[in-house]
Amino acid sequence: MRGLLDKIKKMVVYDADTEFYAKVFPESVEKRDLLRLRTMTHADLHTVLEIERKNYQFPWEEDIFTDCFKAGYSCWVCEFQGKVLGYSLLSIAVGEAHILNISVDPAEQKQGVGRKMLEHLIEVARGRAETVFLEVRPTNTAAIALYEDVGFNEIGIRKGYYPAENGREDALMLALQLF
Numbered sequence: 001m002r003g004l005l006d007k008i009k010k011m012v013v014y015d016a017d018t019e020f021y022a023k024v025f026p027e028s029v030e031k032r033d034l035l036r037l038r039t040m041t042h043a044d045l046h047t048v049l050e051i052e053r054k055n056y057q058f059p060w061e062e063d064i065f066t067d068c069f070k071a072g073y074s075c076w077v078c079e080f081q082g083k084v085l086g087y088s089l090l091s092i093a094v095g096e097a098h099i100l101n102i103s104v105d106p107a108e109q110k111q112g113v114g115r116k117m118l119e120h121l122i123e124v125a126r127g128r129a130e131t132v133f134l135e136v137r138p139t140n141t142a143a144i145a146l147y148e149d150v151g152f153n154e155i156g157i158r159k160g161y162y163p164a165e166n167g168r169e170d171a172l173m174l175a176l177q178l179f
């Protein structure tokens with residue numbers, strides 16, 4: 001029984017008390033308190049790809065997401081009342097965690113979804129990795145503000161990392177030390 005409970009906890013992260021209060025006293029609970037994280041499945045890919053294409057000029061195709069599943073990466077969606085608002089993916093290997101993608105539906109941005117997912121990925125990495133790394137386009141001021149706000153620091157530049165309209169664009173490399 002305990003094993004089953006732990007398995008469920010690994011797949012879904014939400015606060016049952018908050019959901020109870022939302023039903024009984026709806027005005028006492030904010031939307032960001034009701035965001036629920038759960039592992040991404042194949043069934044989510046349609047919505048995930050829709051958001052991916054809205055957010056990026058050079059979006060990932062389905063095969064990249066399925067490769068992430070196959071590789072056993074930590075793949076999550078964040079939903080509100082059953083609607084997927086965003087998704088995030090993390091790989092962990094030899095003490096290093098890497099945020100591969102974090103993306104929120106443009107219509108749902110600036111409501112705490114990105115922060116909720118980022119903080120969750122950091123918790124997933126804690127205890128399993130010493131450092132969390134990520135790359136970001138230098139022009140992506142919203143993402144950089146979020147990363148710096150949770151404690152990431154710039155550690156370098158990856159030359160020509162991203163595809164761009166006129167060739168390639170450099171990436172900023174950011175890192176968060178966990179211990």
Ligand SMILES: CC(C)(COP(=O)(O)OP(=O)(O)OC[C@H]1O[C@@H](n2cnc3c(N)ncnc32)[C@H](O)[C@@H]1OP(=O)(O)O)[C@@H](O)C(=O)NCCC(=O)NCCS
Binds near residue numbers: 112114115135147
């Ligand atoms: C980056 C992204 C994931 C942030 O998600 P979000 O849900 O909008 O972010 P949140 O509402 O949780 O904001 C958290 C913090 O990020 C910063 N932030 C978010 N959007 C911002 C903006 N447009 N301008 C400046 N800062 C911003 C703020 O510090 C904010 O904290 P605050 O709410 O206390 O002000 C989202 O903008 C996104 O999906 N962008 C497109 C995909 C992308 O570029 N992903 C990152 C690839 S490296």
